[in-house]
Amino acid sequence: QVQLQESGGGSVQAGGSLSLSCAASEYAYSTYSVGWFRQAPGKEREGVAVIVTSSGRTYYHDSVKGRFTISQDSVQNTVYLQMNGLKPEDTAMYYCAASPGILATMWDPRSFGYWGRGTQVTVSS
Numbered sequence: 001q002v003q004l005q006e007s008g009g010g011s012v013q014a015g016g017s018l019s020l021s022c023a024a025s026e027y028a029y030s031t032y033s034v035g036w037f038r039q040a041p042g043k044e045r046e047g048v049a050v051i052v053t054s055s056g057r058t059y060y061h062d063s064v065k066g067r068f069t070i071s072q073d074s075v076q077n078t079v080y081l082q083m084n085g086l087k088p089e090d091t092a093m094y095y096c097a098a099s100p101g102i103l104a105t106m107w108d109p110r111s112f113g114y115w116g117r118g119t120q121v122t123v124s125s
Contacts, residue, residue, distance in 0.1 A: 002027065002114040004096045009119030017084045018121060022096030024077040029100045030054055034079045036070065037109055038092035038121070045095070047107040051079060059106060064090075086123045093118040 003025035012018055022034065035050040049070035050059045058070050067085040072078065079096065097112035105111045 001025075002032075002098050004098060004114055004116035006094065006096045006116040006119040009094060009121045011122040011124065012086055014087055014123055014125050016086050016123070017082070018086065019083070020081040020094055020096075020119060020121075022079045022081075022116060024079075024098060027053065027077060031102060032098050032100055033103045033106055033112070034072070034096065034098045035106060035112060036079075036081045037095045037097055037112075038090075039095070040092040043092075045109045047109070048094070049081060050103075050106045052102055061107070083121070086121075088123050088125045090121060091123045092121060094121050 005023045008020040031054040033050055033052055036048045037045050038048055039045040048061050048064055051070045051072055069082040071080045095118045096116040098114045099112045103111045
């Protein structure tokens, strides 16, 4: 079992920055896909960024490319999401998710077996 704990959400004005953290209790396998998803009220949960823990390879949704950066601290089993140039449409609950291996369908939330409780990000115009 992997337990995930997000932190770092908050409120910011448009154009501002926030950094999210996702701490994992432990990794039983050598490779995990760890992703950040977000869900706004009335909308489906969507993938934002994914990192493969063993290689450090990263993937981004088109809507955040150039603004968000996903990274990891392998020693601390922590994944970060640095969000710059925030827009009101980035407002959502942000969730960390993890699953063993390299996922073929990494943008599908159903591919991930472990989830955190989420942290709220609010961007005002």
